[in-house]
Amino acid sequence: MEKIEFHPLGSVVIVRGGVKKTMIIGRGLAAEVGDSPKIFDYAGCLYPEGLLGDQIMYFNHADIAKLVFTGFSDEDNELMINNINDWMEKAPYKRGNPLELNEQNMAAEKRKEESNEEGKDKEENEGGVEE
Numbered sequence: 001m002e003k004i005e006f007h008p009l010g011s012v013v014i015v016r017g018g019v020k021k022t023m024i025i026g027r028g029l030a031a032e033v034g035d036s037p038k039i040f041d042y043a044g045c046l047y048p049e050g051l052l053g054d055q056i057m058y059f060n061h062a063d064i065a066k067l068v069f070t071g072f073s074d075e076d077n078e079l080m081i082n083n084i085n086d087w088m089e090k091a092p093y094k095r096g097n098p099l100e101l102n103e104q105n106m107a108a109e110k111r112k113e114e115s116n117e118e119g120k121d122k123e124e125n126e127g128g129v130e131e
Helices: 075-090 098-126
Strands: 012-015 021-033 036-047 057-059 064-069
Touching (some): 012 036, 021 057, 036 098
Antiparallel strands (some): 012 021, 012 064, 021 036
């Protein structure tokens, strides 16, 4: 994998295809897509809302349409960027596609909603009026 000039944590970006600002809260992460882990350059949350529950957005450097604000950076950040790039170069995983992960998450959410609806229907049918 090519080396990435990662933006610092706390940076605010607009991801391609979106209009909401996203704050970078993680870099060089692996997430399950299908049945195998994939690497994503960044994890982010909505700005200014922040992290809401487990709503983390995974995206790659190439997905950034606009850098709105650059977070704090020092020597420690530069060392971390080198460490992340070294890990990504040696990792046995491929770079993930955020659209695939989004589709997977939407399908899981739909299954969860359908399961909840089935449970409600079953409760209603079992809770009939006693004679």
